[in-house]
Each structure stands twice: as structure tokens, then as C-alpha cells.
Amino acid sequence: MTSAGHQTVNRDARLAWLFASPALLGLSCFVLLPFVLSVILSFTNLRLGSPLPMEFMGFSQYQRIFSDQAFLAALRNNSLFALIVVPLQTALALLLALLVNQPLRGMVIFRSLFFMPVVFPLSLVAVVWIIVFAPGPQGLLNQVLETITLGAWQARDFLHDPVWALPAISLTSIWQGVGFQMVILLAALQGIAHELYEAARVDGANRWQQFVCITLPQLRNAIIFVVLVTTILAFRLFDQVQIMTQGGPNYATTTVMYEAVNSAFGSQQVARAAAMTVVFFTIVLLITLLQRAVARHERVIE
Amino acid sequence: MASVELRNIGKRFDNGTWAVKDIALTIEDGELVVLVGSSGCGKSTLLRLLAGLENASEGEILIDGKKVNQQTPQQRNVAMVFQNYALYPHMTVRGNLEFPLHMSHTARDQIKARVGGIADMLQLSEIMDRRPGQLSGGQRQRVAMGRALVRDPSVFLLDEPLSNLDASLRAQIRAEIARIQKRLKTTSLYVTHDQVEAMTLGDRVVVLDHGELQQIGTPQELYHHPKNSFVAKFIGSPGMNILPSELIDRGDGRLGVKLGGQQISLVLERQAYEKLVPYSGQDVYTGIRPEAFACAPTQASVELKANVEAVEFIGHETLAYLSLPGAGQVHADQLSIARLPGQFHKPNADVAVFYIKPDALCFFNQAGRNILIEGTGEQ
Amino acid sequence: MIGRLRVGTLSVYLLLAAFALAFLVPVAMMLFGSFKPDDQVLVQAARSGSLLPTEFSWLNYRDVFARVPFTRYLFNSAFISACIVAGGLLVNSLAAYAFARLQWPGRDWLLLVVIALMIIPLEAIAVPLFYEVTLLGWRDTYWVQIIPFIANAFSIYLFYTFFLGLPRELEEAARIDGAGPWRIFFRIVAPNAKPVFATVAILSFLTQWGALLWPLMVTHSEAVRPLPLGIATFYSLPPLQWGDIFAFGVMMVTPVLLIFVLFQRWFVQGVATTGVKG
Numbered sequence: 001m002t003s004a005g006h007q008t009v010n011r012d013a014r015l016a017w018l019f020a021s022p023a024l025l026g027l028s029c030f031v032l033l034p035f036v037l038s039v040i041l042s043f044t045n046l047r048l049g050s051p052l053p054m055e056f057m058g059f060s061q062y063q064r065i066f067s068d069q070a071f072l073a074a075l076r077n078n079s080l081f082a083l084i085v086v087p088l089q090t091a092l093a094l095l096l097a098l099l100v101n102q103p104l105r106g107m108v109i110f111r112s113l114f115f116m117p118v119v120f121p122l123s124l125v126a127v128v129w130i131i132v133f134a135p136g137p138q139g140l141l142n143q144v145l146e147t148i149t150l151g152a153w154q155a156r157d158f159l160h161d162p163v164w165a166l167p168a169i170s171l172t173s174i175w176q177g178v179g180f181q182m183v184i185l186l187a188a189l190q191g192i193a194h195e196l197y198e199a200a201r202v203d204g205a206n207r208w209q210q211f212v213c214i215t216l217p218q219l220r221n222a223i224i225f226v227v228l229v230t231t232i233l234a235f236r237l238f239d240q241v242q243i244m245t246q247g248g249p250n251y252a253t254t255t256v257m258y259e260a261v262n263s264a265f266g267s268q269q270v271a272r273a274a275a276m277t278v279v280f281f282t283i284v285l286l287i288t289l290l291q292r293a294v295a296r297h298e299r300v301i302e
Numbered sequence: 303m304a305s306v307e308l309r310n311i312g313k314r315f316d317n318g319t320w321a322v323k324d325i326a327l328t329i330e331d332g333e334l335v336v337l338v339g340s341s342g343c344g345k346s347t348l349l350r351l352l353a354g355l356e357n358a359s360e361g362e363i364l365i366d367g368k369k370v371n372q373q374t375p376q377q378r379n380v381a382m383v384f385q386n387y388a389l390y391p392h393m394t395v396r397g398n399l400e401f402p403l404h405m406s407h408t409a410r411d412q413i414k415a416r417v418g419g420i421a422d423m424l425q426l427s428e429i430m431d432r433r434p435g436q437l438s439g440g441q442r443q444r445v446a447m448g449r450a451l452v453r454d455p456s457v458f459l460l461d462e463p464l465s466n467l468d469a470s471l472r473a474q475i476r477a478e479i480a481r482i483q484k485r486l487k488t489t490s491l492y493v494t495h496d497q498v499e500a501m502t503l504g505d506r507v508v509v510l511d512h513g514e515l516q517q518i519g520t521p522q523e524l525y526h527h528p529k530n531s532f533v534a535k536f537i538g539s540p541g542m543n544i545l546p547s548e549l550i551d552r553g554d555g556r557l558g559v560k561l562g563g564q565q566i567s568l569v570l571e572r573q574a575y576e577k578l579v580p581y582s583g584q585d586v587y588t589g590i591r592p593e594a595f596a597c598a599p600t601q602a603s604v605e606l607k608a609n610v611e612a613v614e615f616i617g618h619e620t621l622a623y624l625s626l627p628g629a630g631q632v633h634a635d636q637l638s639i640a641r642l643p644g645q646f647h648k649p650n651a652d653v654a655v656f657y658i659k660p661d662a663l664c665f666f667n668q669a670g671r672n673i674l675i676e677g678t679g680e681q
Numbered sequence: 682m683i684g685r686l687r688v689g690t691l692s693v694y695l696l697l698a699a700f701a702l703a704f705l706v707p708v709a710m711m712l713f714g715s716f717k718p719d720d721q722v723l724v725q726a727a728r729s730g731s732l733l734p735t736e737f738s739w740l741n742y743r744d745v746f747a748r749v750p751f752t753r754y755l756f757n758s759a760f761i762s763a764c765i766v767a768g769g770l771l772v773n774s775l776a777a778y779a780f781a782r783l784q785w786p787g788r789d790w791l792l793l794v795v796i797a798l799m800i801i802p803l804e805a806i807a808v809p810l811f812y813e814v815t816l817l818g819w820r821d822t823y824w825v826q827i828i829p830f831i832a833n834a835f836s837i838y839l840f841y842t843f844f845l846g847l848p849r850e851l852e853e854a855a856r857i858d859g860a861g862p863w864r865i866f867f868r869i870v871a872p873n874a875k876p877v878f879a880t881v882a883i884l885s886f887l888t889q890w891g892a893l894l895w896p897l898m899v900t901h902s903e904a905v906r907p908l909p910l911g912i913a914t915f916y917s918l919p920p921l922q923w924g925d926i927f928a929f930g931v932m933m934v935t936p937v938l939l940i941f942v943l944f945q946r947w948f949v950q951g952v953a954t955t956g957v958k959g
Contacts, residue, residue, distance in 0.1 A: 353853075376856055382853075388850035388853065390851065
């Protein structure tokens with residue numbers, strides 16, 4: 001490169017650092033640094049308030065948490081939660097998107113209605129749904145179920161029942177989150193060229209076939225995105241657990257993040273908490289990479 | 303007002319290919335030079351090098367005698383009309399015209415005066431408060447020109463300004479550009495792929511192909527004395543027909559050229575003869591302009607028989623698509639084209655007789671260079 | 682054909698209405714419950730139709746203000762969110778512009794790092810970050826809730842993809858017109874990037890308005906706590922009076938709902954575009 005070229009790069013470089021440094025500084029200090037610290041801490045035995053000095057302990061924190069009943073329960077719960085919520089929420093979002101996409105009057109109202117819970121803070125949602133799940137005949141859900149099953153339903157205390165607690169939280173999350181995914185799928189739906197459907201109709205495809213052969217494939221990337229985001233959010237589950245069940249009963253609803261926060265603040269075991277969050281990050285990273293691989297595979301085919 | 307000089311300019315891409323190489327060009331103060339060539343020949347790159355939007359890998363750029371390689375576009379006092387106009391969509395016409403003056407911290411009343419003057423000159427006064435999105439293509443083009451001219455730049459750069467306009471508008475605005483440039487006498491470099499624009503607008507024309515200079519000259523020079531077969535084929539609508547042929551020595555100081563099954567005898571001046579004689583007995587390319595074909599003999603013309611494959615009646619003239627007998631099978635895109643006045647009918651036997659003046663012929667060697675002007679004059 | 686269409690339309694509306702009901706009921710319960718005297722809130726949630734209050738009273742609302750500094754919480758949430766959004770729009774867009782349009786050494790791999798950082802959610806770094814801010818002495822302030830969140834990898838990415846898609850010619854024309862890089866950014870690029878600014882503002886506002894974990898960790902005085910924390914503490918504050926809690930919830934969500942209703946199109950568009958890129 002000539003000197004003219006070099007001059008430009010130098011000029012640009014100064015400017016670029018000027019433009020980018022606030023953000024890069026912020027990211028380094030408040031995201032990268034804590035993350036690196038997390039990873040380092042996870043190899044120690046740091047416990048605040050303990051008279052023992054901090055020392056490196058290799059992977060022993062990881063060994064400990066993986067043999068800890070609470071953490072294992074948390075992993076199991078997060079996975080279960082993801083397994084329940086992701087398919088249900090995605091399917092529901094797709095259904096709602098398909099419905100709202102019909103060329104009928106008033107669809108905008110429905111769309112807003114379904115999206116509205118997204119705007120509610122999770123903490124508020126949690127509090128409100130506590131009433132819905134209230135035990136005894138006063139609880140809203142109990143009453144609804146009683147009415148539907150014509151009296152065959154036994155009132156339950158959902159949030160304190162080891163079997164029903166996690167599904168209850170799942171329902172809450174789905175209620176709050178489905179609008180977000182619906183909007184994404186709706187936008188993707190509206191992006192499908194009409195000509196594809198017209199060509200299919202000329203080729204003799206009925207509505208179900210059109211759905212399977214055109215709609216679903218065209219939505220593939222949007223669905224993958226929705227599944228990814230929902231799964232990641234599922235592993236981040238914290239707010240509802242904190243407010244509604246506090247991890248119980250009997251670890252039935254504890255989550256990785258809930259355990260981590262408790263370790264850090266409850267028992268001051270910072271290293272332990274760090275190990276948990278590193279495990280958490282690894283899981284999320286793997287899922288993201290998986291999604292990118294699947295999506296790229298799709299693009300290659302196209 | 304300034305002169306522009308490009309010395310040995312070259313620009314290399316990151317992958318190693320050269321966008322332009324060894325470009326030497328001088329634009330005199332007040333001159334309008336047209337840079338012409340097909341897509342990808344490097345003409346836009348040259349323009350952007352001059353503007354400072356790209357950096358030259360080698361060579362020097364001088365504006366008014368001063369080397370500007372290191373200067374940013376902001377510093378160079380050049381103005382540019384982009385192919386897609388690049389009008390600021392969020393500003394009105396007035397805002398677009400005022401913007402360059404704001405950037406150079408011109409006084410308020412001066413801005414008003416200049417913008418008003420430009421608006422009058424380009425007939426924009428009616429649309430000053432509209433946004434680019436509300437304007438027609440022709441209006442947008444004029445606003446783009448106005449924005450470029452409002453600063454009274456040293457050099458005026460135009461990047462295919464007419465290519466996005468309807469055909470009917472093009473001629474009109476072409477004339478307007480010529481008029482404005484003559485009036486303001488701004489040194490201008492105009493880039494286009496359309497050789498008609500090049501021929502009609504340029505004081506001089508620069509032909510580029512694959513990043514290399516082919517020829518610089520006035521439109522007349524390019525038309526009558528193309529340096530190589532590329533220029534010969536590019537200039538003219540349609541361009542010169544280039545036919546494979548063989549130079550024959552007829553003995554006693556005369557040369558002939560064999561085209562397919564026919565031979566044409568050439569009457570040449572001393573100089574031309576000296577240049578051609580070394581090629582006798584060899585294959586050369588003969589160039590015949592479509593306009594050189596006549597249906598009736600004239601003084602000094604010779605006969606040329608041709609198969610008429612197709613005719614296209616345009617109105618004031620007919621295009622005849624010809625192949626030469628004895629030249630073998632030719633593809634549709636290898637047919638020669640003749641422009642004949644009035645209406646010309648396809649003859650019954652498909653073979654017609656035409657008359658050519660031998661001194662209108664051009665001859666090109668195997669490297670494509672025009673034999674008759676090889677070694678004469680500058681690039 | 683017509684008959685089938687009517688049946689089809691009818692079933693669509695029925696389905697939609699059914700779902701709408703499921704979505705509305707909890708909200709309605711909260712709304713109506715907030716107007717009922719406490720002893721009737723739970724009991725009457727029972728029989729259908731008695732969701733509606735028999736006695737209408739503003740008592741709960743008054744209680745909320747009496748028991749907790751609601752206006753303070755509201756102000757805190759608004760202030761914190763506004764700072765994060767405003768700061769983020771400026772800082773992240775500038776960085777994204779540098780990545781998208783400027784040439785500088787290390788740009789490409791730094792971009793990869795930023796993209797990788799997108800995955801790291803707050804929860805993964807909350808604990809070390811907590812100790813970091815403790816060291817800095819930022820505990821229990823507004824700033825601890827604002828500054829760490831201004832720079833955001835996802836926002837940078839959204840801006841970056843958008844800027845890449847803007848036609849270069851506008852900036853080139855501005856350079857030729859004599860505009861320096863700052864002017865180009867603020868007067869040419871930003872005004873033509875309104876959609877992405879709206880999207881980033883909305884997404885970041887939605888995230889910050891509902892933040893619970895971080896404020897919970899780093900604050901303990903009500904002077905700086907935001908609304909979500911307010912309702913969580915309110916909930917754990919004896920005596921447990923649902924009417925009050927509902928009133929709190931209604932007031933908490935009304936500003937956001939109002940903004941949502943007003944700017945609906947932007948909200949939906951903003952969310953939709955994230956998916957299209959993903």
C-alpha cells in the first residue's frame with residue numbers, strides 16, 4: 001500500500017477508536033471482565049467472610065456442584081422447563097400468528113392483545129399469576145378447571161405442589177412470552193411471497209399441503225430463531241422462581257441462576273456461584289452454536 | 303477552475319487485480335473530458351480516485367499543479383454527481399443545495415444568493431421545499447447537479463449521470479449539461495458507458511478497457527483514426543466492422559486485401575504503403591465502418607459483394623446484416639452491419655453489391671493495433 | 682364456497698376470542714381486583730361474573746402510596762431506563778458505525794468478539810460484576826443500575842447490520858461536500874437510520890423496565906429502587922393485601938401500556954426486525 005493508503009488508515013483508525021471506545025470500554029469493563037473473572041473464580045474456593053485464604057482448586061468446584069443435589073435438580077428443572085416451554089410456546093406463537101395473519105377485520109386488536117403481556121415486567125406477571133394459582137376454591141385456575149370439568153377437579157395448591165409447580169411457572173412464562181415470538185413469526189409469514197401460494201394452488205395443493213410445503217419451510221429460519229431465543233431464555237429463568245416459589249417445594253423449581261444467586265448472596269460462596277454461571281454460559285453457547293450451524297446448513301441448501 | 307493531471311495512476315484491489323493501470327491523462331482548465339468504456343473497465347474507479355474516495359496504489363494526482371494524493375475529498379474542492387444522485391433524503395431540495403455551503407462555513411446571505419442563482423439556472427425554484435422522494439428522475443438529476451455546482455468547484459465529476467433517466471429525457475439533459483459546462487467553464491470529467499454521450503459531449507474522449515487506456519483524442523480522431531480495434535468497435539453506432547482478412551502483394555507496388563472469396567485492390571499513399579507492406583502475405587483485420595457501405599459506385603470506390611442475412615428498417619435508414627461470401631459460416635454476432643440511407647430491400651438472390659472507398663478502410667494487426675497509425679503521435 | 686368461508690371466518694374469530702380471553706383474564710383480574718376492598722378480592726374471584734367489583738373503591742390505590750414510595754419507584758424506573766436508552770443509543774450507534782464504515786486495524790476480530798459477547802446474559806456475570814461495582818463504591822446508587830448497561834453488544838449488532846445496508850453514496854456525497862466524519866454521522870447517517878434507532882430504543886427499554894435481578898443485588902434503599910423490585914418487596918411485606926398489590930401492578934404497568942398503545946407500530950416492527958435478521 002502506498003503512503004496515501006497508509007495515511008487514510010491512520011486517519012480512520014484514530015477516528016474509529018474515538019467512535020468505538022466508549023462502547024468497547026463499557027463492554028470490556030462490565031461484560032468481558034466479569035466474565036473472565038467468573039471463569040477464573042470458578043477454579044478457586046473463594047468464600048466471602050471465610051477466614052481461609054483463597055486458593056486455586058482446579059476443577060473441584062465443578063465436581064462439587066455436579067454432585068450437589070440442588071444444582072443437579074436445577075439443571076434438570078431448566079431442561080424440563082425448556083422442554084415444556086419451547087415447543088408449546090413456539091407452537092402457540094405459530095398458531096396465533098397464522099390466525100392473526102388472516103385478512104379479517106380487527107386483527108390488529110388481537111395482535112396487540114397477544115403482544116401486550118410482553119410489555120409487562122416479569123415480576124408483575126409473577127405476582128398476578130400467584131393469584132391465578134391460588135390454592136383452594138378461591139384460586140382462579142382452580143375455579144376455571146372446576147367449571148370446565150363440571151366439578152371433577154380437585155383444588156390444588158399449584159405453587160406448593162412438587163408436581164405442579166414447574167408446569168405452573170411454565171404457563172406463566174408462556175403467557176408472558178408468546179406475544180414476542182408471535183410477532184416475529186408474523187413478520188416472517190408476511191414476508192412469504194404470494195406467488196408461491198398461487199403457484200401451489202395452480203399445482204393442485206390444498207391448504208394443509210400449502211402449509212406444510214410452503215409456509216413451514218419459508219418459516220424455517222424464523223422458527224429456528226424463535227426456538228433459540230426461547231431456549232436461552234428458558235435457561236435464564238430466575239424472576240418467576242424468585243417471586244413465586246423460591247425454588248421449592250423441594251427443589252422442584254430451582255434453576256441454575258437461582259442456585260447461583262443464592263450461593264453468592266445466601267451462603268457467600270462466590271466461587272461456587274461462578275462455577276454455576278460458567279456451566280450456564282457453556283450450555284447457552286453450545287445451543288447458540290448449534291442454531292447457527294443448523295441455520296447455515298439451511299442457507300447452503302437454499 | 304483548474305487543470306487536472308493524472309500521472310501513471312494505478313489502483314490495485316486487495317485481491318491483487320488492477321482496477322486501473324498506468325493511466326496518464328491531462329485535463330485542461332475548462333475542458334470537458336469524457337471517460338468511456340464498458341462496465342468494469344475502471345472508469346468509475348478513476349473518477350473516485352480523482353474525488354479522493356479511493357486511494358491510488360501508485361502514481362500522482364495533481365489538481366492545479368498541486369499534488370493531492372494525500373488530501374481527503376473534503377479538502378480537494380471537487381464536486382461530484384453520482385449515478386444514483388445520492389441526494390440527502392431527509393432534507394428538502396433547498397437543504398441539499400445549502401449543505402455544501404454550510405460545510406464550508408459560508409455566510410448566510412451568501413448561501414441564499416448562491417443557492418438562488420443555481421436554482422434559477424437549473425429551474426429548481428418551484429420545487430425548493432420538496433423532498434427528493436417527491437421528485438421525478440429528471441428533477442432529482444438537476445438537484446444533484448445543482449448541489450455539485452453550488453460550491454463553484456475546481457473540478458466537476460459526473461458518474462454516468464444520465465444512465466438512470468428515460469431515453470427521451472436523456473438527450474434533453476445531455477444538452478443542458480453541455481450548455482452549463484460551457485457557460486461555467488468548469489473543468490469536468492464525465493464518465494459514461496454510452497459512446498454517443500462521449501462523442502457529443504466531450505472536448506476530448508478517453509477510451510478505457512479493462513483498466514488500461516486505449517486512446518485519448520477528440521471525437522473526430524477517435525472516429526477516423528482509432529488506435530486499435532477495441533476503440534474502432536466501441537465508437538460509432540454501430541461500431542466498426544472488424545473482418546478477418548489477408549493482405550496480398552499484387553506486385554508492382556500495389557497491395558490488395560482478400561476478404562473471404564473477394565479481393566479488393568488498394569490505392570495507397572506512400573506512407574500508408576510503407577506501413578502496410580511488411581504485413582503482406584499475412585493475416586490482418588480489416589475495419590469497415592457501417593457508414594462506408596454505398597449502394598451505388600462513386601469515384602474511387604471498389605466493388606464488394608456480400609450476402610444479406612437480414613435487414614432492419616429504421617425509418618431514415620436501413621441496417622443490413624451482411625456476411626461475406628467465401629468467409630465460411632458466421633454466427634449472428636459476427637455479421638457485419640451496413641448503414642444504408644432510406645429503404646433497402648433484401649435482394650432476391652441474397653447477394654448484393656456494395657461500393658467501398660478503399661481509403662476508408664482501417665487495418666489492424668494481430669495484436670489489434672491500427673497499422674496505419676502505429677508509431678505516430680502520442681497516446 | 683361462501684358458506685365454507687363463513688364457517689372458516691367464524692372459527693378463526695372463535696379461536697382468537699378464546700385465546701384473547703385467556704390473555705385478558707389475569708389482566709382483568711388485576712384491574713378489577715385493584716378496585717375491590719381487600720376482603721372481597723379473593724373470594725369473589727370465584728364465580729364468573731363476580732370478577733367485577735360490587736363496591737368500587739380507590740382505597741387500595743391510596744394504600745399503595747401510604748405503604749411504599751410508589752412515585753419514587755416510578756421515577757427511579759423511568760430515570761434509569763431513560764438514561765440507559767439514551768446513553769445506549771449514542772454509544773452503541775457510534776461504535777457500530779466505526780465497525781461498519783471505518784477501516785482500522787483489528788476491526789474484524791474485535792467485531793467477532795462483540796458478537797460473541799451477545800450471548801453472555803446478565804446472569805452469567807452478575808456475581809463478579811457485583812463485586813466489581815462494590816469495589817468501585819457504586820452500590821446502592823442510580824449509577825450502578827445505569828452505567829454497566831449502556832454498552833450493549835446486541836444493540837451494536839443491530840446498528841451494525843443496519844449501517845451496512847445504508848447506501849454508501851450518501852456518505853460519499855457528504856464527504857465531497859466537505860463534511861467531516863462527526864457531521865456525516867449526526868447529520869446524514871443518523872437521520873436516515875430512524876428505524877434502527879427506534880428498534881434499539883424499544884428493545885432496550887423493554888429489557889430495562891422489567892429488570893429485577895440486578896437491582897435486587899445491588900440496591901437496598903428504596904430511594905433508588907425501581908418498580909419491579911418495588912412490587913417484589915411489596916409482595917413480601919406483611920400484611921399480604923392483594924388489593925394493594927393489584928393497585929400497585931396497575932399503576933406500574935399503565936405508563937408502559939400507554940407508550941405501547943401509542944407507539945404500537947414501532948414496537949411490533951422493532952421486535953419483528955430482530956427475528957428477520959436472526
